[in-house]
Amino acid sequence: MIASSAELIAVLRQYNPWWSGGRFQDLPTWRRAAFREVNDWLKDPPAGRALLLSGARQIGKTTLLLQAIDVLLDQGVPPTNILYATFDHPLLKLIGLDGLLRLWREFEPAREGVEYLFLDEIQATKDWQVWLKHQVDFEKRRRIAVTGSATPLETEGLESGVGRWHTIRLATLSFYEYLQIRNDPVPQLPAVSTFVDLFEKSPSWFARIGEDSRPLTALFYEYLLRGGFPQSALVKSIPMAQKLLREDIVDKVLKRDMTALFGVRRVLELEQTFLYLCLHDGGLLDMQTLCKNLEVKKPTAVNFINLLEATHLIYRLLPFGYGKEILRAKAKVYLADAAIAPGVLLKGKGLVEDADELGKAVETAFFKHVFTRYYQRSISFSYWRGGKKDQEVDIIADVGGRLIPFEVKYKGSNVGSGELKGVVEFCREHKVRRAYVITKDAADFGVLRLAGGEIEVLKIPAHLACYWLGRSELEATELQEIDA
Incomplete structure (x- = not known):
């Protein structure tokens, strides 16, 4: 001894x-x-x-x-x-x-x-x-x-x-938990236990709540930069928060845990693979391109991806559908927290000024909130691509055979029907009558009726969607369904 x-x-x-x-x-x-x-x-x-x-x-x-x-x-x-x-x-x-x-x-x-x-x-x-x-x-x-x-x-x-x-x-902090742990002043907003209730609200209600929620936008951006790790969330300086996040992930997980738990010896190649995923957060994973760019063999790269998922650093979504073709198709990869990419890539506050990168971060954050809120129900998640013009829906939740599409459109001030052709096609093809679109502007909040009124789309600003998903998870005494 x-x-x-x-x-x-x-x-x-x-x-x-x-x-x-x-x-x-x-x-x-x-x-x-x-x-x-x-x-x-x-x-x-x-x-x-x-x-x-x-x-x-x-x-x-x-x-x-x-x-x-x-x-x-x-x-x-x-x-x-x-x-x-x-x-x-x-x-x-x-x-x-x-x-x-x-x-x-x-x-x-x-x-x-x-x-x-x-x-x-x-x-x-x-x-x-x-x-x-x-x-x-x-x-x-x-x-x-x-x-x-x-x-x-x-x-x-x-x-x-x-x-x-x-x-x-356990996932990283939700936006609501982040606000609670920091004790940030937030506007008084009504509780929403399930998004389906919002379809019955009036245009004046949407306008009023959207306007009341505007102070959340800046706090939401800080959340995307600091991340949902309690230690980094509580640090006053955003650069210091990102430094802590980077050290915890790169030094402790990639360099220590991967070696101790899984016997990884090619740590540099593993780190390069993770950096590649940070650069393509929320995108389709093309293994052939990854292997070519990083000069690694496919079995090695596949093993690295599996290990990153095993240590809860990434989520993988397969395309919607069934059969061997789906299993062979490209997966969509989300980082475990939206702040990981800007922290690891040393982007600082530049994320907020880059429209494309900000949109990716919002999609990652929203997916984490939906996944965390409903994983206990064994809900499966996927993405959908179809149609002659290769249209896409970002996230499909399968609730016991009932399909719920989510599309993130974090650009512009008013998302219209012309930007939702993929949502419409998916809903028509699979006889879905309701869908959700995550928007940017606090005023872009309300119900949009498409396809002659056959399809109802709830447009909801990202900061409100994440706030309510986190709040309902914290306050619920029992699980609520996303839709009825």
């Missing part, structure tokens, strides 16, 4: 101050929308499952666990029945999961009642999935919550782990 038991328990006590009557200091009192799910699991785990909280680094997974521990302590759970550990610490990683439990119980005897284990970055330990399966199957008095920054938490050992954990996928 490299370290003695005394040295190890000293480390563990630092992570568990409640054993000695203390608490973690400066823990945020404000809670993210995902905390509701964590709290529900604390009260009543579904079928006795463990909790898996997955997501990229630096997005607040640890804070959620510590807030959950705070709730348990307030409820009178014996402090020594609560264990927190992070396997980012080299000594804790060294002793492993069983060694950790032996150490805990050697120095802190169990009390009556449920035992709670909160384990950060569990993917760094050996055979974690077998251990977790055993705990869930045979240690019925324990409730275990684990976090990880890589999808292999969900896919490794899937056969042995099926039904053993409940997954919460």
